[in-house]
Amino acid sequence: MATPLLIFPYNGNALEALDALGDEFELIGFIDDTAEKQGPCAHGFGVFPRAALRLWPNVKVLAVPGSAATFIQRRRLIESLDIEPARYATVIHPTARVSRLAKVGHNTLVLAGAVITSNATVGDHVCVLPNSVVHHDSHVGSWTLIGSNVTVAGHTRVGENCYIGSGSAIKDGLTLGDRTLVGLGSTVIRDTPPDSRVAGCPARQL
Numbered sequence: 001m002a003t004p005l006l007i008f009p010y011n012g013n014a015l016e017a018l019d020a021l022g023d024e025f026e027l028i029g030f031i032d033d034t035a036e037k038q039g040p041c042a043h044g045f046g047v048f049p050r051a052a053l054r055l056w057p058n059v060k061v062l063a064v065p066g067s068a069a070t071f072i073q074r075r076r077l078i079e080s081l082d083i084e085p086a087r088y089a090t091v092i093h094p095t096a097r098v099s100r101l102a103k104v105g106h107n108t109l110v111l112a113g114a115v116i117t118s119n120a121t122v123g124d125h126v127c128v129l130p131n132s133v134v135h136h137d138s139h140v141g142s143w144t145l146i147g148s149n150v151t152v153a154g155h156t157r158v159g160e161n162c163y164i165g166s167g168s169a170i171k172d173g174l175t176l177g178d179r180t181l182v183g184l185g186s187t188v189i190r191d192t193p194p195d196s197r198v199a200g201c202p203a204r205q206l
């Protein structure tokens with residue numbers, strides 16, 4: 001039987017997560033803080049205020065807030081939901097490939113065609129968008145967003161609460177500091193200190 005699920009908030013990541021539920025999860029509805037978004041939504045599911053989390057205490061939760069503009073608030077926003085770790089779902093699209101030798105944390109969303117290869121570790125509260133690859137022995141820190149078509153090469157450490165823009169490549173063996181933002185289509189060939197904003201080929205500080 002499919003596991004009932006609530007998704008927070010009602011944003012683009014949440015809509016894309018719908019495609020990843022397969023037979024494993026059954027969506028009950030979305031949760032969103034914005035009053036104007038609440039009510040019936042275009043996709044046949046309700047959008048509820050946070051009170052619904054308490055109304056259905058046994059329903060699993062997937063929390064996927066954040067974009068390039070708002071990623072820095074992801075950690076605080078997710079923590080403000082006050083959900084115990086065991087209640088979070090890990091949602092992996094049926095066409096994504098996660099190695100038996102890889103580890104993926106709770107409240108992590110891995111979308112279509114993404115590949116997490118041998119010995120890679122992906123933390124909690126992470127989104128990996130379509131067709132991205134996290135190669136062997138790499139680590140993606142908790143609360144990080146990886147856009148689509150991103151390559152994280154082997155033995156790389158992506159810090160916590162980072163944003164890696166779509167189409168970017170991170171050279172093998174690098175360390176990206178916590179809260180690093182990598183702009184769309186960048187090639188990162190040097191380590192980044194925490195709180196960096198880098199973009200371009202090769203990526204330079206913005």
Ligand SMILES: CC(C)(COP(=O)(O)OP(=O)(O)OC[C@H]1O[C@@H](n2cnc3c(N)ncnc32)[C@H](O)[C@@H]1OP(=O)(O)O)[C@@H](O)C(=O)NCCC(=O)NCCS
Pocket residue numbers: 068129147148164165166181182183184185186198199200201206
């Ligand atoms: C990096 C980013 C956040 C910067 O946005 P911003 O703060 O609004 O910056 P601006 O657009 O004002 O650009 C500032 C400078 O950085 C440069 N720049 C911005 N993004 C860049 C990129 N991806 N690659 C190379 N240079 C970039 C601009 O050309 C500009 O340079 P200039 O000052 O010499 O003219 C944004 O461009 C970006 O790449 N966002 C990620 C989007 C994404 O991945 N979307 C996919 C969602 S799945």
